[in-house]
Amino acid sequence: MTQDETTTTPPAEALSAGGAVVREATPADAVGGRVPRYVARPPDTAAAAELLATAHRLGLATVMRGNGTASDWGAPPSRVDLVLETTALRSVEHAAGDLVVQVGAGTPLADLQTRLAAAGQRLTLDPLVAGGTVGGAVATGLSGPRRLLHGPLRDLIIGMTTVRADGVTASSGGRVVKNVAGYDLGKLHTGALGTLGLTTSVTFRLHPLPEALRIVSAEAPDAETAQRWTHAVLGSGAVPAAVELDSHQAGPLTLSVLLEGAEGGIGARAQAVAELMDGAAVAEGPPARWSTLPGNPDDTLLKISTPLGQVARAAHLVHEAARQQNTTAAVSGSAGAGVLFAALPTAAGAAAVDAVARGLRTALDGGVTVARTAPALADAELDRWGDVPGLELMRAVKQRFDPDRLLAPGRFAGGI
């Protein structure tokens, strides 16, 4: 397309030239309260690349969307002209013998797991937000309970194809688990909230479904006890797949230890873990609210990463800080990996949220971010990220990948 055509062709027509289905946006398409002008759904990577190239030429600010289950993560973009819907980028290429799968970004995670389960395998990623796509999982970088043993999402990704802001398609990694050729750019896109490019396909390493599982749960009367139990379980050689903490109100904390493995050994392992926690009960399935975020979908959500030795204390501090702000909190997450989420109710105002987050940052080592705000706080004055070491390097990476700041501008740390 020549410069002349660019200026004369209506944008909607230009955007659909590569095969994307384009429509006018409606208020239901709003991202962080901003209603875009267009919604485009490319049928494949080539069309997505052409679409992004056109958007780049037209200077349209673009936000990626899968099933839209995490559109409220990060700060609201400062401007949104185009929502790029990935839902047509659906494909599953499962190399079962290699325990590897290549998946289109728009594939619903649940569909993928169903396919894999039929072959006795799984992607060891527990979704914390139900109903999302593979691309959405990558963009938010969320990892559920089993991250303790199998690693966070980023560790399961062995290859990725993305489209840059300028429409150039680039891959990194590959289709084998062991591979150190080139930079692992998939790491950058994981958790980047779509600010560095559009992920169109992801290759994952898989794990066999375990023969058996047990959950050993117990209620600790206080944070110190929960911390002691966590340390004992992790240090016991029981090799738990997950150690989850649930503290939906101030007071006792529930610890749930997930064990997976051979049928023959699971009973003895569960018994050994139960002996480390007073009053423990063994179950053959996960408890209610397993692998979910705390609180309600409209709550403000903090993500808290701490060294392992501070996890239970972190949960306690959240309740303390919430109480001081005359509000309440629900906390849950991986005690084993040191990553918790805290939900503050919709009624908590910006000042309260900010005070809780700041208080935690002062009291704990690690990171505390406001991952998602209640709708009313979308545009509130909030320090969502806290101090972000390496921010200048992050800005430099963004500058190289998206110099015109067209991809979800403002959504990420430091206004990236």
Add this chain to the structure above:
Amino acid sequence: MPLPVTALIPRLREICGDDGVITDPNRRRTYESDGITYHAGTPGVVVLPTSTEQVAAVVRLCSESGVPFVPRGAGTGLSAGALPHSQGVLIVTSRMRRILEIDIANERAVVQPGVANLEVTRAAAPHGYYYAPDPSSQQVCSVGGNIAENSGGAHCLKYGFTVNHVTGLEVVTPQGETVRLGGKSADAPGYDLLGAFVGSEGTLGIATEITVRLLRAPQKVRTLLAAFESMDAGGAAVSAIISAGVLPAAVEMMDALSIEAAEAAVACDYPPGAGAVLIVELDGPAADVDAQFDHATQLCRDAGAFEIRTAADADERARIWKGRKSAFAAVGRISPAYIVQDGVVPRTALPEVLRRIAELSAESGIRVANVFHAGDGNLHPLVLFDDSAPEASEKAAEVSGKILDLCIEHGGSITGEHGVGVDKACQMPEMFSPADLETMDLFRSAFDPGGIANPEKLLPTPRLCGERPGVRKDVHPLVAEGTAEQF
């Protein structure tokens, strides 16, 4: 125009002290190569900093003067990633070898980059913990070097690579800034620069302090050795084990030629007449290991193993591993020279690729010994030749190159653990498109706009790729002197 590197020497002496700067040509030449001796060059100057501040000051000086720098750990690398630059500063971390903290409550160790890999495990062992990545050179290779190469090891099938075990880095960027990425906790806010830095081969800066995860030592470890008449039968056993849902800590395989070499070198006493031996190691909770071990043993038998040995204790385990661990050096017993290749194929393609390698060997008359991490399809073919014979090294290099082509053809990778460095930079375009490489270069330039951090490594350049790749002609110097093993 960059300054000549010699102009930096007085300032370097101020920063690192007189004993921290090496200018004498003979002493500089001791750093001329890493584990790949056929890529060699004398560094312009060598510095041996003792602190992050010194590293930062040296790099800042390089940045201000436009002089390239090359980071180097213990020099055990196998891709010439630490090949010095004749007009550059070689920054060696060997004097930064303090273990700063063993923090059991948080399951972390904090170390300086020059600390040897195995020292971390030694320091954690009294507490019942260990550091999982175990590259074969772990007695001497540095943790900083492991960060640069994203090193693996025999047990990475189950435990992953260096990147899966690092939670924090202090990094001196190519502009001389000191930045902390992550720490003792997971999921640092912002882009995962930490994850992308690991494996960046010294092109994004120098890690000056490293925080790694410590794992609880497994309750039980069980090891078996199974002998098969053919590689196909051994390969079938590997497939059966993996598809049965058993995840061993390690699955290693050797062919007849490498068994012969190991026998000649260390008298490993593997079952006579074996066309392939398989080593399977399981670890974890005792009850789990026992159940899976019986299963794996049965699967080996079903696949036609004519002899199965199991290790009853640590000594017997060491005996089983002895042949495998000595295999690289052992081929020196049966061949005057050899090339160590490092390629990866999807595990299911292993039988086909091994057959094609055998054909290549038969067609060219060049012997190839196969030693590999079978569980994850990581091949280490050893291409044997007589360097005194005319054109033998060229022929061997050709066979070695064709093996990599086979890996790419089957959807694999040109390197599973040795890295790209100089050695494979020119093969990157066979695996990645120009747009892929350009995008990687964009990322690199975000860290290193001046292009001074380990230039001419990892990504292909016209100057570099005009040259012919060399071949390995002798045993790794560290192996020769007995301080390292390769496997």
